[in-house]
Amino acid sequence: MTSLLLPTPDTDAEFARITAALTRRGFLGGSAAALSRLALVGCSSGEGGDGADDATRTVQTHYGSVDVPVDPQRIVAVSYNTPWQLQAVGARPVATLDYSAYIDQFTPTQQKFIDGLSTVGVFLEVNREAVVAAAPDLIVGDAYEIDEDMFRELSKIAPTAVYSGTNRSDWRAVAEGVADAVNKGSALTSNREKYQAMQERIRTEYAAQLGENRWAQVAIGGSEGHFSILYPTGVTGAMLADLNVTRGEFIPDLRPATGFEAFPLEQLEMLRDVTVVIYPKQPNGTDSAGMKSVFASPLWSRIPAAASGRVFGISTQVTDYGTAINWLNELETGALEALS
Structure with missing residues (x-):
């Protein structure tokens, strides 16, 4: 079962990409929520990112309205596709998931984009303490991996914007949401x-x-x-x-x-x-x-x-x-x- 759910180095590279994608689009169903609740490492609360005095704007997300920085400086990407959605609109995160186990599944440009960044866990396993250490002023991800319990925990650290589409083929809704969260709507519109x-x-x-x-x-x-x-x-x-x-x-x-x-x-x-x-x-x-x-x-x-x-x-x-x-x-x- 593991090879069907996780992108692993010992799985054929293309099948890993396809199955990782289907997992991110809800294939796990209820078990994804259970996994993500179990996977949030370190559940003490209280820490928050810097930038509390910065100007904010309100965005609509999968989990409702969220006030986010107008000009986020320390973005943490907590879902598998999020770094590339940020890359497309010219926003660079300070931390992402750890992709080293299946880095060959990504293009040289993508590999360079995340090279040297801090990591905050692996696919479906976000490490809360690592997120805190990254000192984010904004956390972004998708609801296929970030369930509501995890969203609430991450929101204790920094404003958290999580997005979803209507089905697995609806990458547009997530990409547009991520772009809106980081205030790169004009770049998204140009690409669209x-x-x-x-x-x-x-x-x-x-x-x-x-x-x-x-x-x-x-x-x-x-x-x-x-x-x-x-x-x-x-x-x-x-x-x-x-x-x-x-x-x-x-x-x-x-x-x-x-x-x-x-x-x-x-x-x-x-x-x-x-x-x-x-x-x-x-x-x-x-x-x-x-x-x-x-x-x-x-x-x-x-x-x-x-x-x-x-x-x-x-x-x-x-x-x-x-x-x-x-x-x-x-x-x-x-x-x-x-x-x-």
Whole structure:
């Protein structure tokens, strides 16, 4: 069970990213709340960050209205995706979770962004004393990892702004909330407008390639002999659906809360009419061991997309508008231009 819930170094890198993401989007259900309550280390109260006299503004969060600094100087990011959402709008935290166990899952730019920062725990395990030591004037995170009990404890240290979306594919709501909390709404708006313009241009310019081909998004299945289909209920599945692609006719019509569904390799025949396959690559641009195993299946070569060399990998992990733009750019330069 652990390998399905936590991003660990001994798990195939891509599956770790997918499963870490689904965990952050509520896959754990009630157990996530229990875990986060147990994981908040050191529950004495009283300490608070500096900056009590600074000007504040009120923001709306998952847990209600919160007064936050107008110009936060010591931001602590307590959720897995939060540093990259801050990075996208030009805000640098003073502390984050410890990503060293799976640092290779991130791009060189992301690695550089968090290099040398203090750490305040690991995924789903926030260390309260480490947060206090970071002397934050603002704490930010998402409600998929920060439940209400943890929110209350963190709020004793500094103003805490926590955000959520309507479902796993709704990264926009969290990214926009984080940007608002750190008063970087203008940067967020700029990124959003660039993303929307690029999305519309691609949808129009490549309408034939998107609509006349049969598309599928494939990933590893998490266990030997399996593969996964990525659905519009997931992050990049929703992005591809927004481009009005035509999906394979024989792919099961599902809406999994996790954003993907695993199938035995014997069921690769569901892709028998698929002419374009998109799959996630590792951040360094290589194929994971799990994807290589899928590609090695004799059934894979029978898929029209594989037979014609129309299988395209994308390495960007989407957490915000900046990385969403990068994902679209990879889709365009790697797949759509080749299909033109």
